[in-house]
Structure formats: C-alpha cells, structure tokens
Amino acid sequence: MIISDLKNKLGAFQFYFILIVSIAATLYAGFFWGNAHYAQQQMTISTHEKSIQNLKLENEKLTKNLNVLGVELEVARLTQQQHVVEIGKSIDVEKDLRTQLAFYQQVMAPELNEQGFLIEGFNLEPALSDNSYRFELVLMQQNKTKNTLKGSLKVTLIGSENGKAKQYTIDSLLSDQEQKNLTFSFKYFQVIDGQIKLPKGFQPEQVSVHANIFQFKRKKGELTTVFNWVINPN
Template sequence: MNWLKKITMSRLHARFGAFKLLISGAALLLVVAVMAFQTGNFYQKHQNRMIAEQAQRLEKLYQKNEQAISQINTLQVELAIERLANQKMQQAFRTIEDDHFSLKKELAFYEKIMAPEKQANGIIIDEVQIAATNSANHYRIRVVLVQQQKSKRYAKGHLEVTFDGSLVNRPATVNITNISELDKKALSFSFQYFQVIEGEFTLPDDFIPEKIDVSAILPAGRWQKKHRLDETYPWLNNKES
C-alpha cells in the first residue's frame, strides 16, 4: 500500500508528460462514464420491468374487482327477485288461508243446521290420515282439529282413537293407547284455530283393521260446555273436510 502514497501528480507529470497524462485522464473519465451509463441503463430497465409487472398485477386486480362487483350485483338482483317472489307467495298463502277460513265458517253454519253432530262447540275433526311404514303392522296417524268459529277462547280436551276389526276371526276393538306411546297427555289438545296431533302405533299381528273411530272430547270448564264429537272412517282412507 506504500506505493500508492508515492503516486502524485508531479511524479506522473514527470514520468509520462503532460499530453500522456491528459490522455490517460480522459480515457479514465470515459471508462467511468461508460460504466455509469451502463449501470444507470441497467437500473432503468430494472425499474421499467418492475413497473410493468406491477401494472399487470394492478390490471388483474382491477379485472377481479370488476368481476366481483358484477357477481355481487347479480346476486343482489337475484335476492331482490327471490324476496319479491317470497312476499307474493306469502300474500297468496294469506289469501288462501282467509278464503279457507271463510269456507270453514260457511261450512260450520250449514253443519249446524244440517249435521249438528259433526261439530262440537265449533270444533271439527278436519282430517284423519293413516300411513303405512316400512315396518310390518307399524303405522303413522295424523289428526287435524279445526275451530271453525273465531274465538278468543282456547278449545281444550283430548282425543280417543280406537280401531275396529277382527282378531282371530272374532270382532275386536283396539285402543291406540295400548299399542303406542300416545297416552292421554299426548292426545290432549288446546288451541284457538287448529292443532295437529300425530304419532305412531303398531297393530297386533293377527288383527285385521276395518275402521277407525276418532272422538274429540271437550270436558266442561269455565269457558266451554261439555261436548263430544265422534267420527268413524274406513281403514287407511283419508278424510278431509
């Protein structure tokens, strides 16, 4: 490193002369300038490439954002249409329910005149359904009770369900409470407009059912008189009022 300290302008001037020293300095400056230009050019190209890549990424993000906005708008339109359809359907259901209730009122009026035994204090057995299951002798039962007259009071009572048929070639009656988990509490009702009572039962192996007896029993209470409504239906036939 000591030889660098010995290099001075005066020694270079004495050794190479003024002209050679000028030429060498100019050449050195040219080399430095070329290297600086190449370095700057490389950096500029690198910057341009980075900017282009970022621009492409940004363009892709813009496209994805536009697609997402389009999908959101489509979903919002579909949701609005579905809500409108649901509102119209609910309005239609309410209209049907109102019409159904009006028909029930008219039916109740005529039944009071023509068949008073088919209703008890405005209560009717609107529907009885028996459906077979995949298990032998195992069935589902569904009973719908309806109060045809508008009332602020609840109709309260319980059902009795029996099956008439034959057992070992002899007439027999089977109570549903003896062949299912439907006890008196499960068969009880308390409703203002309608109530559905349903469950499952298993008939004895040798029992051949022929008809179903359904009774709605309303005991005397503070707000209701004692009534009993009896209906009989063929086996596995559905009854709808």
C-alpha cells in the first residue's frame, strides 16, 4: 500500500495527524534515549574521575611514606656509622691506656716480672722507600738494683710468601749495614732502631724477639717475646 492510498483511505486530516504523531514519538524516543545515554556516559566518566583521584591520593601517600622511610634509613645509616667510629675510637683509647698502664707497671712495680729484663715493644712505621719500614725495639731492666745488662738479639719476622709459611731474620733485611749485629748494653733502658726492606711478596704477621742476656760476663738467661706486625701511621 502506497502513501497516497493510505491518505485517501484515512483522509488527509487523519493521515497528517498520524504522521505528525509518529514523527513526534520518534523524536521523543530519540531525545529520551540520547539523554539516557548521555547520563550513563556522565556517570561512567564521574566514576573514572573518582578512581583517578583516589589513585593520585594513594600515590601521593605512598610517595610520602617512601620519602619518610628513605630519611629514616639514611638517619639509621649515619647513626650506625657514627657508632662504628666511636667504637673504633674507644678501642684505640683502651689500647693506649693499656699500653701506658703496662709501661708504668713495669717501671714502678718491677716485681711483676721475675725476669728483670723486658722487651717492652716493637714499633713500626712506613719509610719513604717502597716496602721499607723503620722499627724501634725498646728494652728495659726492671730490677730495683740496676746493673748493666748486655747481650744479643735475634729478631725474626714470621709470615707467608706465595701462599706458604716463611720467616726472615731481621738482620738479613737491615738496610744499614752498620747495624748488622743487634746487641745491647744498658742499665735502665735502650732503644734499638733501624730500617728494613721486606722481600717482594712477603706478608709479615708476627715479630719474634729472642734475647740472650748476660750480666757480669755470665749468662743470666734468655727471653722471647712475640709481637703482632702492626704498622703505626706517620
């Protein structure tokens, strides 16, 4: 059925009325659907914006917490470093006090040592030449009645070389040929010093000092003292 037949059947008035109503209904339905779709889109956009805002807030919170943790970690690291330095200083002070106490005990209370002869210390410091060191060997007499003590020393460096145990006598390493003979003669104390050059590859760990002691041309005894190889800074 064509439009003209329908128009003739219904009449012009009814035909145009139905046509207008149909067009209006179509427009209304389209407008209603458009509004509903727009509202749905706005709701979806609003939900996404809220999610984005929540994520931003959470990110800011996490960033702040991370910064706080970073500061706390740095403070803890600096505090630990300071404690390590303070402990090291305390250990050094204790060592110095023990050394001083031992020295004054040896001078003021010689009865603490029955030998009457003491190898008090072996001090080391680096020399200018590579692998060279200056040393001082301190000898003391502790008897209340001071008589001249004489004797000879044998100083041995104990360590390793190329992964194997190795020893060197210090007289074979002395750079000053005039001090080849390590002898002593004193009443109160004597300091024997010199400079040595270590063989390449040799790593010293200890120093053994052996003394043959004579008094009034008679042998009084022997004494061996072992020191750790410790280099004092210049």
